[in-house]
Amino acid sequence: xxxxxxxxxxxxxxxxxxxxxxxxxLALVEALHAQGAQVAFVARDAARIADLARRLPGAHGIxxxxxxxDDTHRIALQAVSALGGLDLLVHNASSLGPVPLxxxxxxxxxxxxxxxxxxxxxxxxxxxxLLGALAAAAREGGTHGVRPVVxxxxxxxxxxxxxxWGAYGASKAGLAQLxxxxxxELAAHGVRSxxxxxGDMDTPLHALAVPDADRAALKRPRDAAHxxxxxxxxxxxxxxxxxxxxxxxxxxxxxx
Amino acid sequence: MRAADRPMQRPSDARLxxxxxxxxxxxxxxxxxxxxxxxxxxxxxxxxxxxPASLGGVHAARGAALEVRLAARRTLAHxxxxxxxxxxxxxxxxxxxxxxxxxxxxxxxxxxxxxxPLEARVARTLGHPRLVELSFRGAxxxxxxxxxxxxxxxxxxxxxxPLALWDVWTAVAARPVAFEPPSAxxxxxxxxxxxLADRGVGFATLTHAAGLxxxxxxxxxxRLPLDEAYEIPRATVAAIAAAKEHGGRIVAIGTTVVxxxxxxxxxxHAADAALPSGxxxxxxxxxxxxxxRVVDAIVSGxxxxxxxxxxxxxxxxxxxxxxxxxxxxxxxGYRTHECGDSVWLKAAxxxxxxxxxxxxxxxxxxxxxxxxxxxxxxxxxxxx
Numbered sequence: 301x302x303x304x305x306x307x308x309x310x311x312x313x314x315x316x317x318x319x320x321x322x323x324x325x326l327a328l329v330e331a332l333h334a335q336g337a338q339v340a341f342v343a344r345d346a347a348r349i350a351d352l353a354r355r356l357p358g359a360h361g362i363x364x365x366x367x368x369x370d371d372t373h374r375i376a377l378q379a380v381s382a383l384g385g386l387d388l389l390v391h392n393a394s395s396l397g398p399v400p401l402x403x404x405x406x407x408x409x410x411x412x413x414x415x416x417x418x419x420x421x422x423x424x425x426x427x428x429x430l431l432g433a434l435a436a437a438a439r440e441g442g443t444h445g446v447r448p449v450v451x452x453x454x455x456x457x458x459x460x461x462x463x464x465w466g467a468y469g470a471s472k473a474g475l476a477q478l479x480x481x482x483x484x485e486l487a488a489h490g491v492r493s494x495x496x497x498x499g500d501m502d503t504p505l506h507a508l509a510v511p512d513a514d515r516a517a518l519k520r521p522r523d524a525a526h527x528x529x530x531x532x533x534x535x536x537x538x539x540x541x542x543x544x545x546x547x548x549x550x551x552x553x554x555x556x
Numbered sequence: 557m558r559a560a561d562r563p564m565q566r567p568s569d570a571r572l573x574x575x576x577x578x579x580x581x582x583x584x585x586x587x588x589x590x591x592x593x594x595x596x597x598x599x600x601x602x603x604x605x606x607x608p609a610s611l612g613g614v615h616a617a618r619g620a621a622l623e624v625r626l627a628a629r630r631t632l633a634h635x636x637x638x639x640x641x642x643x644x645x646x647x648x649x650x651x652x653x654x655x656x657x658x659x660x661x662x663x664x665x666x667x668x669x670x671x672x673p674l675e676a677r678v679a680r681t682l683g684h685p686r687l688v689e690l691s692f693r694g695a696x697x698x699x700x701x702x703x704x705x706x707x708x709x710x711x712x713x714x715x716x717x718p719l720a721l722w723d724v725w726t727a728v729a730a731r732p733v734a735f736e737p738p739s740a741x742x743x744x745x746x747x748x749x750x751x752l753a754d755r756g757v758g759f760a761t762l763t764h765a766a767g768l769x770x771x772x773x774x775x776x777x778x779r780l781p782l783d784e785a786y787e788i789p790r791a792t793v794a795a796i797a798a799a800k801e802h803g804g805r806i807v808a809i810g811t812t813v814v815x816x817x818x819x820x821x822x823x824x825h826a827a828d829a830a831l832p833s834g835x836x837x838x839x840x841x842x843x844x845x846x847x848x849r850v851v852d853a854i855v856s857g858x859x860x861x862x863x864x865x866x867x868x869x870x871x872x873x874x875x876x877x878x879x880x881x882x883x884x885x886x887x888x889g890y891r892t893h894e895c896g897d898s899v900w901l902k903a904a905x906x907x908x909x910x911x912x913x914x915x916x917x918x919x920x921x922x923x924x925x926x927x928x929x930x931x932x933x934x935x936x937x938x939x940x
Contacts, residue, residue: 373720373725377607380605489749
């Protein structure tokens with residue numbers, strides 16, 4: 301198993317991770333905390349939030365459901381209050397929907413809508429609510445070449461049409477494109493958006509999807525977290541994008 | 557998603573009355589704002605997000621219902637939850653005019669108020685039956701979680717439907733420290749920010765804990781604005797210095813930006829000293845005798861005569877020009893009536909200390925419904 305050095309790119313940075321109490325999200329919260337970041341994390345289960353907050357002194361646990369419109373601004377309020385700003389937003393929260401996985405033809409509309417709410421609409425809404433804080437961080441960090449980053453955890457199911465992964469894959473594909481369009485629009489304002497596929501990991505979600513998987517062949521969340529943070533660090537220290545009017549979003553119609 | 561009409565903060569037919577340093581006035585579509593600015597100018601906005609600062613609850617000992625409206629803190633710090641200045645109303649909610657709200661039960665130091673999941677102690681009374689300092693019990697994270705879960709945006713009787721948090725956050729909202737929206741900021745959207753960048757106009761922010769616009773009590777309203785905490789980032793101080801060095805103008809989006817910048821400037825002695833960055837507590841009042849040291853122009857929402865926000869505009873223009881602008885706003889239909897009260901959309905100008913010939917723009921939204929005391933940011937209905 302590859303061992304990655306812990307990047308210290310986020311020491312002191314103000315970071316928020318959704319789905320932060322299990323799987324990759326938990327590994328990201330632990331890694332960020334270990335390198336001295338200020339960490340807030342969102343999860344649905346109050347008991348698990350309290351457990352993790354106890355285990356990681358100084359971390360801020362926030363109860364909420366990223367798929368809920370009513371929760372979005374409450375999450376943003378608590379996170380930005382606790383952190384005083386925001387340098388890294390990780391959209392990690394993920395849900396597989398009903399298991400065992402079923403073909404699209406047998407997927408209920410409501411389950412597709414739930415997948416879109418968790419993987420596409422929820423992250424869109426949360427980024428929008430936090431955009432002011434991210435843009436403020438960009439202006440503060442501009443002179444040091446440090447950029448706030450919005451990181452979207454995607455999946456190879458967003459690219460490859462795996463049978464049975466319809467709702468999950470389609471919603472993750474939407475998330476990946478959302479990330480790219482955010483980046484096209486926000487890079488000139490100093491905010492970067494990236495999408496990262498962490499690969500097949502030994503997580504509760506994977507166990508639900510593929511109960512008979514050979515766990516030894518799966519990536520450990522801890523290793524995946526270091527790869528994800530390395531990608532985030534690369535975006536954080538990426539070169540400034542000068543504002544060019546011909547790249548402004550309203551010009552995009554010309555390419556349609 | 558809630559299906560809804562267009563939020564009132566961003567009506568598509570909004571107007572802008574631009575008043576220049578000589579008092580000449582032009583009626584423009586709001587979208588023309590960018591055209592009033594030129595390369596090298598710096599737009600400064602207040603990026604405070606708005607708290608759900610209305611907390612319903614009961615007086616623990618007497619069981620009497622009340623509504624707490626958080627109104628001020630000494631700092632913007634997350635852990636500063638022990639000393640909120642608050643206005644307390646008796647039974648009822650926002651659908652009753654504040655002027656008609658009953659007084660709260662008599663409040664004394666040491667009283668406990670139960671506000672949903674929160675518990676607050678009256679740390680001291682502040683010389684008025686409705687005004688107290690509240691200290692929340694519990695760890696800061698739990699207090700903010702309680703405010704997030706239980707609080708509602710402060711709103712007034714003309715909008716009956718409850719507002720959601722997203723109704724009161726501007727497009728640049730960041731730290732949640734304002735008690736009411738820094739309403740002029742609703743002029744901003746990301747299309748405008750693109751347009752500004754396109755023209756070489758700079759954009760910067762500060763964070764200022766905008767307080768209550770009205771309490772419904774004349775004695776209390778006379779004490780507004782309360783002292784308001786703010787913070788000016790280093791990057792903003794640098795951007796202001798750079799703009800001024802090259803002859804650019806500093807354009808404040810809203811009265812809170814003026815209050816923060818001019819307060820910070822008042823802390824320096826030499827006229828050309830650098831503006832201090834970092835936290836501050838604005839305790840000054842701006843008015844006709846104010847000599848503005850930083851801000852060259854203001855884009856403001858509308859404010860009623862007699863309010864502290866309105867008084868601030870007199871720092872930019874003589875009263876006769878403000879009165880003429882008001883008359884024009886009326887004639888152009890910027891304002892309408894209900895119950896004999898007017899919504900007044902105010903123009904503001906450069907003061908006599910003008911260093912350059914400068915346009916000062918005041919934003920005026922056409923309001924679709926009339927009522928008394930409608931702050932300009934109030935939406936009819938909402939959508940995220």
